[in-house]
Amino acid sequence: MNLPNLISLSRLLSVPLLVWLIVSGYMAWAFWLFVLAGVSDAIDGWIAKRFDLRSTLGVFLDPIADKVMLVSVYLALGFQGYLPSWLVILVVSRDMLIVGGVLLTYALSDSRPHVAPLWISKLNTLMQILLAAQLLAMVGHGIPDREVTLVMCWIVAATTFASGAAYLWRWTRGATAIEDEQ
Numbered sequence: 001m002n003l004p005n006l007i008s009l010s011r012l013l014s015v016p017l018l019v020w021l022i023v024s025g026y027m028a029w030a031f032w033l034f035v036l037a038g039v040s041d042a043i044d045g046w047i048a049k050r051f052d053l054r055s056t057l058g059v060f061l062d063p064i065a066d067k068v069m070l071v072s073v074y075l076a077l078g079f080q081g082y083l084p085s086w087l088v089i090l091v092v093s094r095d096m097l098i099v100g101g102v103l104l105t106y107a108l109s110d111s112r113p114h115v116a117p118l119w120i121s122k123l124n125t126l127m128q129i130l131l132a133a134q135l136l137a138m139v140g141h142g143i144p145d146r147e148v149t150l151v152m153c154w155i156v157a158a159t160t161f162a163s164g165a166a167y168l169w170r171w172t173r174g175a176t177a178i179e180d181e182q
Contacts, residue, residue: 001057002048002053002055002058003044003047003053004044004045004047004048004053004054004055004058004062005044005055005057005058005061007040007043007044007047008040008041008044008058008061008062008065009061009065010040011037011040011041011044011065011066011069012061012064012065012068012069014033014036014037014069015065015068015069015072017033018030018033018034018037018069018072018073018076019072019073019075019076021033022073022076022077022080022136023076023079023080026140027136027139027140027141028140028141029140030136030140031133031136031137031140031141034073034132034133034136035133037069038129038133041062041065041066044058044062045062063117066125067095067098067099070091070095070125070128070129070132071091071092071095073132074087074088074091074092074128074132075088075092077132077135077136082135082139083131083135083153084153086157087153087156087157087160090157090160090161091128091156091160093164094124094160094161094163094164094167097164097167097168098121098164098167101167101168101170101171102115104171104175105171105174105175108175118163118166118167118170120159120162120163120166121163121166121167123159123163124156124159124160124162124163127152127155127156127159128156128160130152131149131152131153131155131156134148134149134152135149
C-alpha cells in the first residue's frame with residue numbers, strides 16, 4: 001500500500017471520530033478534523049500524481065473515503081438538527097444512486113468500464129464540502145451566518161439534484177446500449 005492510499009485510508013478511518021465529535025457537540029474539533037480531512041484529500045491526490053503513485057486501489061479508495069465522510073457528516077449534522085432532513089435525504093439518495101449505478105455498470109459490462117465524475121458532480125461535492133465546513137465553523141466557532149447556510153442549502157440541493165439526474169441519464173443511456181448489444 002503506497003502513501004496516497006494510506007492517507008485515503010486514514011481519512012476513511014477518521015470518519016467515526018468525526019461523527020462522534022459532531023453528535024457529542026464538539027463542533028470546533030469536528031471542524032478542524034474536517035479541514036484536516038480536506039487537506040489530506042488534496043495531498044494524497046498531489047502525491048499520487050507528482051510521484052506517479054496512482055493505483056487501482058487508490059482509484060476506488062479515495063472516492064469511497066470522500067463519499068463515506070460526506071454522507072456521514074451530513075447524517076450527523078441532520079441528526080443534530082443543523083441540516084434539514086429533506087436535504088440529508090437528497091444527498092444520501094444521490095450518493096446511493098451513484099454507488100448503485102457504478103455497481104450496475106460493472107455488473108452489466110463485459111469489460112471494466114471507465115467511471116469518471118461529471119463536472120456537475122465535482123461542483124456538487126465542492127458545494128457539499130463548503131456547506132458542511134460552514135456549518136461546523138458556524139456552530140463550533142460561534143460564527144453567526146444563518147443566511148449563508150440557507151443559501152448554501154439551496155445551492156447544495158440544486159447541484160445534488162442536477163448531479164443525480166445527470167448520472168441517471170448517463171447510466172440509462174449506457175444500460176440501453178449494453179442491452180442493445182446483447
